[in-house]
Amino acid sequence: MIALLGLVPVAVWLYLLAGRGMFWVMAERDDADDPPAPAAWPSVVAVVPARNEADVIARTVGSLLAQDYPGSFRVVLVDDQSSDGTAGVAQELDSKGRLAVLPGAPRPAGWTGKLWAVKQGVEQAATPDYLWLTDADIEHRPDNLRALVARAECGRLALTSLMVKLHCRSWAEAYLIPAFVFFFDMLYPFRWVNDPKKKTAAAAGGCMLVRREALERAGGIDAIRGEIIDDCALGRALKAQGPIWLGLTERAASIRPYRGMTEIRAMVARSAYAQLGYSPLALVGTLVGMVVVYAAAPAIAILAGAPAQAYGISAWAAMTLAFQPILRFYRASPLWGLALPLIGFVYAMFTLDSAIQHWRGRGGMWKGRAQAMGQT
Numbered sequence: 001m002i003a004l005l006g007l008v009p010v011a012v013w014l015y016l017l018a019g020r021g022m023f024w025v026m027a028e029r030d031d032a033d034d035p036p037a038p039a040a041w042p043s044v045v046a047v048v049p050a051r052n053e054a055d056v057i058a059r060t061v062g063s064l065l066a067q068d069y070p071g072s073f074r075v076v077l078v079d080d081q082s083s084d085g086t087a088g089v090a091q092e093l094d095s096k097g098r099l100a101v102l103p104g105a106p107r108p109a110g111w112t113g114k115l116w117a118v119k120q121g122v123e124q125a126a127t128p129d130y131l132w133l134t135d136a137d138i139e140h141r142p143d144n145l146r147a148l149v150a151r152a153e154c155g156r157l158a159l160t161s162l163m164v165k166l167h168c169r170s171w172a173e174a175y176l177i178p179a180f181v182f183f184f185d186m187l188y189p190f191r192w193v194n195d196p197k198k199k200t201a202a203a204a205g206g207c208m209l210v211r212r213e214a215l216e217r218a219g220g221i222d223a224i225r226g227e228i229i230d231d232c233a234l235g236r237a238l239k240a241q242g243p244i245w246l247g248l249t250e251r252a253a254s255i256r257p258y259r260g261m262t263e264i265r266a267m268v269a270r271s272a273y274a275q276l277g278y279s280p281l282a283l284v285g286t287l288v289g290m291v292v293v294y295a296a297a298p299a300i301a302i303l304a305g306a307p308a309q310a311y312g313i314s315a316w317a318a319m320t321l322a323f324q325p326i327l328r329f330y331r332a333s334p335l336w337g338l339a340l341p342l343i344g345f346v347y348a349m350f351t352l353d354s355a356i357q358h359w360r361g362r363g364g365m366w367k368g369r370a371q372a373m374g375q376t
Contacts, residue, residue, distance in 0.1 A: 115224065214238055
């Protein structure tokens with residue numbers, strides 16, 4: 001009986017390695033190919049929602065204004081009622097009239113704060129060919145917009161999205177941040193997202209180039225106004241309008257560090273229960289699944305006898321192998337692969353905490369505001 005149980009994690013990891021779009025290889029990267037430049041460069045407006053970002057906004061907006069884009073390009077920053085002088089810091093950077101700083105209006109019922117700010121920015125942008133939706137703590141290399149537009153035009157994409165490189169320097173970040181991307185890619189295999197024949201759709205909210213006409217056909221930002229996981233909701237809406245693309249990048253990076261596990265927990269807990277549809281049954285199923293996928297193999301490897309022990313070791317080795325590509329991307333030690341079972345346990349606890357915060361009326365916290373379903 002124990003031997004049969006030992007085969008369960010082996011079967012699970014064989015499926016994950018071979019049956020989930022080879023997600024773990026992390027092959028979908030914006031530097032893996034070089035799309036040709038378009039015959040004419042379309043117009044682009046970057047929309048940046050910002051709330052109390054004075055400590056990073058100069059680097060963010062500065063990197064946008066420094067883009068070497070050959071076409072028409074300007075930036076709209078929506079100051080979502082900041083109390084730290086975010087708007088003033090940003091305004092000082094505009095020397096060529098390419099930046100508009102828009103004071104955000106009070107948030108109406110039914111909208112998340114970020115999406116309400118984005119909607120106002122989109123309206124201010126008027127009618128460019130593309131909207132570049134990016135977060136206020138993301139710094140871009142000067143060639144990022146040029147590469148994004150080249151890819152979008154070459155593939156006639158409705159949405160081109162980059163999973164920006166998250167801040168990963170501290171011990172806590174090395175422990176948990178590569179796994180965040182690993183789990184996201186497992187849930188939404190990038191290869192499947194990029195395949196027009198697959199229904200899987202997702203996006204990464206830090207950097208999304210949106211074809212304006214496709215967004216309008218999808219109902220605009222209004223169509224996703226209450227979504228906590230707004231990037232994936234936008235991905236679903238736009239994949240119905242045309243092909244989309246999602247990949248890793250080193251051309252854009254998050255510049256806000258996570259000060260310890262508490263801040264990483266808050267980042268994960270903000271949306272984890274929303275991902276489960278606020279379902280207690282789905283929560284229980286997820287926690288049980290995390291035990292089977294991550295905890296069972298090392299437990300069997302350490303505690304069971306032969307032949308079950310060999311099965312446990314094999315499954316543990318498989319997950320360690322699968323974790324290596326994302327560890328290399330983040331230049332983290334390959335030994336973190338051995339800790340994936342423990343990392344999985346920590347993320348399971350973050351997911352449970354997300355549900356608890358929702359039940360306490362603090363679900364979907366963003367910039368001090370609870371935004372989850374029924375709490376807006």
